[in-house]
Amino acid sequence: MKAVLLAVVWAGTVLFASTPAPIPQQASAAAARPAKADGQAIFTAQCGFCHGREATGGASGPDLTDSELVEKDVNGNLIGPVVRGGRPEKGMPPFALSDPDLKAVVAYVHERKKTVDEKPGRRRKVTVEDISTGNVEAGKRYFDGAGGCAKCHSATKDLAGVASRYRGLALMQRMLYPTPQNAVQPAEGEKPRPNPAKVTVTLPSGQTVTGSLAHQDEFTIALRDASGWYRSWPTASVKYTIDDPVTAHADQLPKYTDEDIHNLVAYLQTLK
């Protein structure tokens, strides 16, 4: 916990320190661009399911471009507390975003609002009907073909019964964002699973240790080995590689059309 806090403070310090310094044009442009792209990426990954990928409302969260709170927000003074504290009783979980990440997300939400306000005719609401309009056959074709899902999954093995474990919106959310930290609404009675990301740590002696990723920040890398032991090392003293199959899901997000998603959900809903 301390390490995580330190990492956040450290990242903040570097940002502040580097902004006013007379850095070369190229470096400052490079530093500014990812911060902007991040807001959208973070929003897509963490908020998009509920609020819609474009913040115009989703399966279970309101249209943020139409929100009075967002309208009145100045640099995150109102959005920040909602994100950090959540509204658990209303279905919005709290998010432990770092200051720079929060700032980027807030900027993205305002940017979306501005775009939508300029073209009010294009406002599109995503409704619960979205999960009941798909075509099962088309979903199966996408699963086995263009979607590449069958490379890692099988309808008769790991995904058998997935529609009994998660229903409707929860299933759709699980399909879009299956990483443990994004599984904000775990299925009822769901057991904690090992992180599917595998880490291989190479010690200074050349010995390697592998296991499922248990923790990672700037200072610490930790895994749980085959016998369940938690082992951690300072990142500075070892080399490590992470192989995370779930990144395939994040990579898929910008490729899906809404229709693909609806069809896939319709198909997955048959796997009872």
Ligand code: HEC
């Ligand atoms: C699991 C679904 C879910 C996720 C994920 C989620 N939200 Fe929400 N959010 C909600 C719901 C539901 C509400 C409405 C709560 C209420 O009615 O008071 C809400 C409300 C809000 C509001 C207040 C809107 C208003 O007009 O009162 C903001 C701002 C907001 N969310 C931003 C975010 C951001 C930014 C993220 C990502 C970091 C996020 N939310 C992730 C479900 C979610």
Ligand code: HEC
């Ligand atoms: C590179 C491998 C890979 C690909 C390709 C892939 N997934 Fe996954 N998927 C995973 C991993 C890993 C998990 C997480 C499993 C866990 O948490 O135990 C997962 C989880 C899921 C889950 C949740 C399963 C559960 O029981 O919670 C669903 C549903 C799912 N994927 C559907 C899809 C669909 C649909 C596609 C194609 C668009 C797809 N996946 C493509 C690796 C992949």
